[in-house]
Amino acid sequence: MINPTDKDIGRGVIYAKGQDFEERGTITSFNDLFVFVRYEFATHPSANGKATRREDLTWEHELDAA
Numbered sequence: 001m002i003n004p005t006d007k008d009i010g011r012g013v014i015y016a017k018g019q020d021f022e023e024r025g026t027i028t029s030f031n032d033l034f035v036f037v038r039y040e041f042a043t044h045p046s047a048n049g050k051a052t053r054r055e056d057l058t059w060e061h062e063l064d065a066a
Helices: none
Strands: 012-016 022-030 035-039 050-052 057-059
Antiparallel strands (some): 022 035
16 A cells, blocks of 8 residues: 655556556556556547545555655
8 A cells, every 4th residue: 555645646556456466657647546557558538637535555566766
């Protein structure tokens, strides 16, 4: 789970659903409910990103999470 701030817009994240699926993306924005992520291999990418639950995301580079 991540808790982004304004400085995290443009930062890389990993979406993990189960143990066999993972997808990398970039935060485009967020609100109280969702983090909007532009995924690398989206079939129909959105400039605004896809709404994703915070608990389904981790930072792409954990060492940068501070």
